[in-house]
Amino acid sequence: MATASPSTYSAVTLNINGEKHTLTVDHRTTLLDALRERLDLTGTKKGCDQGQCGACTVLLDKRRAVACLQLAVAAEGREITTIEGVAEGDRLHPVQQAFLDLDGYQCGYCTPGQICSAVAVIEEHAAGWPSAVTDDVRPEAGPPPLTPEEIRERMSGNLCRCGAYVSIVQAVARAAENDARTGRTAEAAQDAHDAQGTQGAQGAQGAQGANHEGAAA
Amino acid sequence: MTTATTGTRTTGHAVGTAHTRVEGRDKVTGAARYAGEIPFTELAFGWFALSTAARGRVRSVESDAVLEMPGVLAVLHHGNAPRVDIDYVGMLGMPPDPTAAVFQHDRVPHAGWPVALVVAATSEQAREAAEALVVHYEEEPHDVTFAAGSEHPDAYSIPGPGGPGVTGKGDLEAELAASAVVLDAEYSTPEEHHNPMEPHAATARWDGGRLEVVDSNQGTLWVADELAKMFSLDPAAVRVRSEHVGGGFGSKGLRAHQVAAVMAATVLSRPVRVVMTRRQMFSLAGYRSPTNQRVRLGADAEGRLRALEHSSLSVTSTVHEFIESGAGPARVMYDAPAHHTANRVVRLDVPTPTFMRAPGEAPGSFALESALDELAEKCGIDPIELRVRNEPALGPVSGLPFSSRNLPACFREGARRFGWADRDPRPGLRRDGRWLLGTGTAAASFFAGAMPSTAAATAESDGTFTVRINAADIGTGARTALTLVAADALQVPTDRVRVRIGDSDLGPAMIAGGSMGTRSWAWAVTAAAEELRERLALSDAVPPEGITVRSDTTAAVGALTQKERHSFGAQFAEVAVDVATGEVRVRRMLGVFAAGKIVNPLTARGQFTGGMIWGISMALHEEAVRDRNTGAHYGADLAGYHVATHADVPLVEADWVDDPDPDDPVGIKGIGEIGIVGAAAAVANAVWHATGVRHRSLPIRPDRVLEAGVRA
Incomplete structure (x- = not known):
């Protein structure tokens, strides 16, 4: 960038996966x-570059965002988590482990976005956020059971052309179940648990539903 | 729930046992690198400029202004691009689609034709320059309209992937006249696009006289062979690698991006990457032609077919022939004394269509399996019973015996699990609040073949084994399946076997296509691994360089006797139709398949259900629409072109009956495509059962449901 004109280039410091990168x-x-091109963090995928497919989903301040619709200069000061920052060292995040164990992917290209999305979905749900298919949206109702229908609705911004949806939903349900059991949740989720007391059990029921929902009439 | 292993200690039973993907950890951590993600020093970025004219010629490409823009290195177009040769027959026995041979002349045969490649130091610079590039056209009147009806004055018949263009036996009109029940119906399917999640991407560079291309494709040697022929290079001087592929579905062969990248790398003497944008993929990546189909069936009072006619019309471009063989399934599924099939094509000013998951079978089975359902209704016979009564003893067209035909077993098992016996066949009776409910079924088949391949198996001195085969894992799980196959052939645990794929230097092998990849590769891997095991039994120690055995299945595959070789399946769907909004939702779906030995149940289930979900998407969502004035698409992106997402997909279940192929060393048939076959028909038949109205045009959009109403 030696010839970079100062009016069209800026130095920014991005906080990615707990590390600061100045460029x-x-x-x-x-x-x-x-x-992808400057920091060699290619785990975040480009599927459409238009905010339509979800393949580039990352977490900005713990919330889902599509990185293709975010200018790098506007991401300064945000806490950015990419797929490379989801695991704790060699230990996979429960969502990653569930995708691996239950084959929640095929070609793998939408997978980082699906996983980042699922990590946030579990936290959004535990924090009591309703979705378009939540029956009772009163704040005091707390998180609804994390049924397959709730997971599908909340994950619908992430396209998977291979059609791995069935196992993705099962993987998210299993991770949420493990999450609730081990208490490995975000602060907000923990607060919701403390206040309501029963969401973990409800979440687990939802996850069970994913396994037991049958095709037989 | 399948219990999966990640590496077994026991030997000899890996095939048939669920195993997580060997590259799974890389895929869930983002470590797996796809084609556009390999860094190169001095990498430059190419960006296509596509024609806005739908027919005519390029009068001028105003590149001077663009060359002044920051970072721009070159503008390639028909006036300055290297010349290539397209007068050859490629590895798949077909001449190249001239669409891939970019910038060779000034003709514009369709909107979205590549007219220039702008190369710049960064992708932002390349994109802005490509969008700023002014191109002047001499426009001519164009025709992109695929009119309704299965007849077209300019239509002609050509052979296709599904065999000859036209087949026929018996007196159709006489048998129809003598039939107790006759059905005559027209069906249509729209233009559909593969839309793999990973856009087509290639980086080309010259490395000491050798052309290296890192690409996303379904067969590295296929692409390398075409590039060598096009650029008149020694085949040994071209290497194409494709380690991880973000979906292909038929669209990832030789395409404009690889050729343009090679041209630019040649002109600039530096590595150049060309990635299609999602919107460009709608013009450059191929697609499934729309079809208009007519099916005529005549049956006796017991539902036994006396006459079957299936004719299918599809489109191709003005520069290349590709035919969507919709009439193909009838040649396998059902026999009749009068049996006629025809595939015809008409040329329009549109891009060239190509193979798309179950080419021919996907749209063809929609028409044929809908027609069978309509015939069952007219005869008052259960749709499954109708199909069982019409099971042919021999191939209806070929007269050859079937290697195995377990379709009735699929229907029996599927009907039991789905609860078919309790179904009231009358339409429009079941209600759940504002929803009308219905169930439907359809049969599926797909050709089961093998192609010659080579493999190498090496016993390393540390006790592990390396298998090298030029396979492509486009998401099918082939890499893992081949690991299991090799482990069993070597009689060792899977964690001692590593499989290397996706590199043209590994030698000739089948592409990932035609549901023949894993079978063809597994054959070669088995041959090499079994011979290696025999060799090891005779040797005392493995030398430091290891012991390598190579195999070539050309003779063995060539010795297969002529038979009708197919997978079969039974599809079941339950839908809910909101007659106030026209919305159709699939509530559950089940497929039971007879598709050979299942190597890895964990990944195989995903292949089947993934195909079935394509069927849901095809039945209800997918449709690319052309503007007849501009000749280009409306909404050529993932907002305008709908594919099924999470909320559209219920619990879709797939299972299989025992059906090992007796003529394959592992018993494999191939499973990549059969999941979509018949799936859209099962959904459409369920919509009829819910509403009493036949929907013969896909997708079954809300407006179509509203307009058609309910006929209970």
Whole structure:
């Protein structure tokens, strides 16, 4: 970038997976391209570059965002988590482990986005966020059971053209179940648990539902 | 729930045991690198500029202004691009689609035709320059309209992947006239696009006189062979690698991006990456042609077919012939004294269509299996019973025996699990609140073949084994399946076997296509591994360089006797139809398949259900629409072109009956495509059962449901 004109390039510091990266970026550079082309963090995938497929889903301040619709210069100061930052060292995140064990993928290209999305879905749910298919949306109702229908609705921003949806839903349900059992949840989720007391059990029931929902009439 | 292993200690039983993907950890951690993700020093970025004209010629490419833009290195177009040769027959026995041979002339045969490649130091610079590039056209009137009806004055018949263009026996009109029940119906399916999640991407570079291409494709030697022929290179001077592939579904062969990347790398003497945008894929990546089909059936009072006619019309471009052989399934599924099939094609000013998951079978089975359901209704016979009564003893067209035909077993098991026996055949009777409910079924088949392949198996001195085969894992789980096959052939645990794939230097092997990849590769791997095991039994120690055995299955595959070789399946669906909004939702789906030995139940289930979900998507969502004025698509992206997402997909279940192929060393038939066959028909037949109205045009959109209403 030696010839970079100061008016179209800026130095930014991005906080990615707990590490600070300072780089000079073209103002047009999306967070997605900064990750992939500049920082060699290629786990975040480019499926459409238009915010339509979810393959580039990352967490910005713990919430889901599509990196293709975020300019890198606007991501300064945000806490960015990519698929490379989901595991704890060599220990896979429960969502990653469940995707691996239950074959929640085929080609693997939508997978990082699905996993980042699922990590946030479990926390959003535990924190009591309703979805479009939640029956009782009163705040005091707490999180609804994390049924397959709830998971499908909440994960619908992530396309999988291989059609691995069945096992993805099962994987998210299993991870949520493990999450609730081990108490490995975000602070917000923990607060919700403390306040309501019963969400873990409900979540587990939802996960069971994924396994037991049968095709037989 | 399947219990999966990640590496077994026992030997000889890996095939048939669920095993997680050997590259799974890389895929869930983001470590797996796809084609556009390999870093190169001095990498430059190419960006296509596509024609906005639908027919005519390029008058000028105003590249001077663009070359002044920051970072721009070159603008390749028909006036300056290297010349290539397209007068050859490729590895698959077909001439190349000239669409891939970019920038060779000024003709524009369709909207979205590549007219230039802008290369710049960064992708942002390349993109802006490509979008700023002014191209002047001399436009001519175009025709992109695929009119309704299975007849077209300019249609002609050509052979296709499904065999000859036309087949026929018996007097159709006489048998129809003598039939107790006659059905005559027209069906249509729209233009459909593969849309693998990973866009087509290639990086080309010259490395000491050798062309290296890192690509996303379904067969590295296929692409390497075409590039060598096109650029008149020694085949040994071209290497194509494709380690991880983010889906293909038929679209990832030789395409414009590889050729353009090679041209740019040649002109600039530096590595160049070309990635299609999602929107560009709608013009450059191939697609499934729309079809208009007519099915005529005549049966006696017991439902036994006396006459069967299936004709299918599809489109191709003006520059290349590809035919969607919708009439193919009838040649396998049902016999009749009068049996006629025809595949015809008409040329329009559109891009060239190509293979897309179950080419021919997917749209063809929609028409044929809907027609069988309609015939069952007219005869007052259960749709499963109708199919069982029409099980042919021999291939209806070939007269050859079937290697195995376990379709009735699939229907029996499926009916039991789905609860078919309790079904009231009358339509429009079941209600759940505002939803009308219905169930439907359909049969499925797909050709089971093998192609010659080579493999190498090496016993390493540390006690492990390396298998090298130029396979492609496009998400099928082939890499894992071959690990299991090799472990069993070597009689060792799977964790002692590593499989290397996706590199043209590994030698000739079948592509990932035609549901023949894993079978063809497993054959070669088995041959090499079994011979290696015999060799090891005779040797005392493995030398430091290891012991390698190579195999070539050309003779063995060539010795297969002529038979009708197919997988079969039974599809079941339950739908709910909201007659107030026209929304159709699939509530549950079950497929039972007879598809050879299942190597890895964990990944195989995903292949079947993935195909079935394509069937849901085909039945209800997918449709690319062309604007007849511009000749280009409306909404050529994933917002305009709908594919099924999580919320559209219920619990879809797949299972299989015992059906090992007696002529295959492992018993494999192939499972990549059969899941979609018949799936859309099962959904459409369920919609009829719910509403009493036949939907013969896909997708079954809400407006179509509303317009058609309910006929209980």
